[in-house]
Amino acid sequence: LSTFAAASHPDINRIPDIILWIWLHLLKHDIYNQMLDPEEDQKNKPYRPLPAGRITAQNAADVRWLLVPVCLIFSAMYGIKALACSACIEALSIWYNEFGGDKTGLSKNLLTAIAYANFELGAMAVIGIIDNIGACAVAFSSVVFATTLHAQDFKDEEGDRLTGRRTLVTLFPTFARMSMMIGIPLWSLYLSRLWKVDLVCSLAFVAYGTIVGARFMVYRTASAHKLSCKLYSVSNLESKNSTY
Secondary structure, X not given: OHHHHHOEOOOHHHHHHHHHHHHHHHHHHHHHHHHHOHHHHHHHOOOOHHHHOOOOHHHHHHHHHHHHHHHHHHHHOOOHHHHHHHHHHHHHHHHHHHXXXXXXXXXXXXXXXXXXXXXXXXXXXXXXXXXXXXXXXXXXXXXXXXXXXXXXXXXXXXXXXXXXXXXXXXHOHHXXXXXXXXXXXXHHHHHHHHOXXXXXXXXXXXXXXXXXXXXXXXXXXXXXXXXXXXHHHHHHHHHHXXXX
């Protein structure tokens, strides 16, 4: 949805192409990520294929490395920009998983935000032309993501502490909650004004962001954190589409 909103003159005939492009790159990164922290997944996400025993670590590694040339060749079919984004996603994935990019809150937020920007830009390259407005929109959504991504860490706090991962939530829990309560509605307000969203939609946008941000301060159980994370994902999608 956000890709269609941002791309200049999108070709609707390429909807299957963009879905496949995003899916292949997500699959590659997710397999890679899940191979490296089996202890964390046993605690936080035991239903995943590796901890559940539905695939071995060696088979997962084989699929992961097979997908590298597949993604690069598939991206090259859509031009140099799509290929460059695919290569950047792979480099960021290696940094994130092999060189401790996921071990601290700052690097995790920053690397993930840059990766999401490349996902958006790559998908836009597949479906249409990247113009200045689209690039600006991706930049703003990436900054929003970088400053609020720790919303996803609350539900994984117990597992992160177990594996020694240093996130904002484990190191500065009060600050992390305050940043969500303040940051989400402020970004909602700023983006609404920046892109001249009408008053009714702006009020709804800011109200939703305020509710989502407040949940991280008020509700602190594991189940509440999972729901708050889902609601945050909706608010993040709204922020992307408001920029577009």
